[in-house]
Amino acid sequence: MNDMRLTERAVDATDVKISARKVQVYYGDNHAIKDVDVDIPDRMVTAFIGPSGCGKSTFLRSLNRMNDTIPICRVEGKITLDGEDIYDRRVDPVQLRAKVGMVFQKPNPFPKSIYDNVAYGPRIHGLTRNKAELDEVVEQSLRRAALWNEVKDRLHAPGTGLSGGQQQRLCIARAVATSPEVLLMDEPCSALDPIATAQVEELIDELRANFSVVIVTHSMQQAARVSQKTAFFHLGNLVEYGETGQIFTKPQDPRTESYISGRIG
Numbered sequence: 338m339n340d341m342r343l344t345e346r347a348v349d350a351t352d353v354k355i356s357a358r359k360v361q362v363y364y365g366d367n368h369a370i371k372d373v374d375v376d377i378p379d380r381m382v383t384a385f386i387g388p389s390g391c392g393k394s395t396f397l398r399s400l401n402r403m404n405d406t407i408p409i410c411r412v413e414g415k416i417t418l419d420g421e422d423i424y425d426r427r428v429d430p431v432q433l434r435a436k437v438g439m440v441f442q443k444p445n446p447f448p449k450s451i452y453d454n455v456a457y458g459p460r461i462h463g464l465t466r467n468k469a470e471l472d473e474v475v476e477q478s479l480r481r482a483a484l485w486n487e488v489k490d491r492l493h494a495p496g497t498g499l500s501g502g503q504q505q506r507l508c509i510a511r512a513v514a515t516s517p518e519v520l521l522m523d524e525p526c527s528a529l530d531p532i533a534t535a536q537v538e539e540l541i542d543e544l545r546a547n548f549s550v551v552i553v554t555h556s557m558q559q560a561a562r563v564s565q566k567t568a569f570f571h572l573g574n575l576v577e578y579g580e581t582g583q584i585f586t587k588p589q590d591p592r593t594e595s596y597i598s599g600r601i602g
């Protein structure tokens with residue numbers, strides 16, 4: 338009995354990595370995200386699902402201030418990373434994005450070698466002291482992205498010459514090379530074939546040992562396969578958030594139920 342209580346407590350005592358309170362996002366007059374409160378756990382995968390245009394990508398981008406690059410976009414409310422306000426004036430967005438890395442829908446390697454793609458972040462952030470250390474970070478990052486064995490003999494070939502699935506894993510290696518704490522993934526498999534998708538999903542499952550991962554996906558099967566927590570967005574509102582199993586089997590809100598049963602979206 339005691340053992341069971343201990344286990345329950347361990348499961349409940351999840352660390353919150355990112356916390357959002359009363360977050361609003363506007364594009365000019367368009368109120369795209371409305372009053373969102375959410376706690377994103379550490380070392381788990383959280384999926385954002387919902388119909389097209391409901392605000393998943395907008396909210397994801399507000400978690401590393403990627404929306405700062407869109408002039409008409411305005412974010413209100415509070416978002417903290419380990420308790421620190423990421424919109425505080427003293428926070429440098431470039432440093433923030435090294436901690437909260439991002440992988441996009443379409444693989445977007447730089448027009449550089451495989452090695453230089455991965456070395457880019459550690460170089461601009463001065464994370465290594467010499468070539469040997471940089472080589473080590475590049476190798477470890479490519480290993481974490483499950484790409485090392487496929488590219489170790491052609492590190493100086495262009496990243497753009499890899500297959501789509503390999504390019505996406507290269508982008509994941511590039512994102513993990515700065516030792517981020519959170520990885521944001523915006524539909525990372527939508528340009529990939531089923532085999533490459535399966536490889537990236539397996540990788541996401543491994544990454545959660547070290548990172549908090551947040552993934553936007555249109556595929557409910559993918560959300561069910563890779564995530565432990567799921568957030569359902571609808572018309573800019575966060576309608577329901579909970580354990581992935583519960584969201585897919587016992588949704589509390591009729592809008593979630595309609596979406597997962599294919600009636601809206």
Ligand SMILES: Nc1ncnc2c1ncn2[C@@H]1O[C@H](COP(=O)(O)OP(=O)(O)OP(=O)(O)O)[C@@H](O)[C@H]1O
Pocket residue numbers: 364367369387388389390391392393394395396407
């Ligand atoms: N760069 C932008 N400029 C102006 N409006 C934008 C911009 N990006 C998104 N929006 C608007 O914000 C709202 C939410 O869009 P968003 O792309 O976040 O939704 P989404 O759920 O990720 O959609 P999808 O699943 O189709 O990618 C939409 O009304 C969209 O038109």
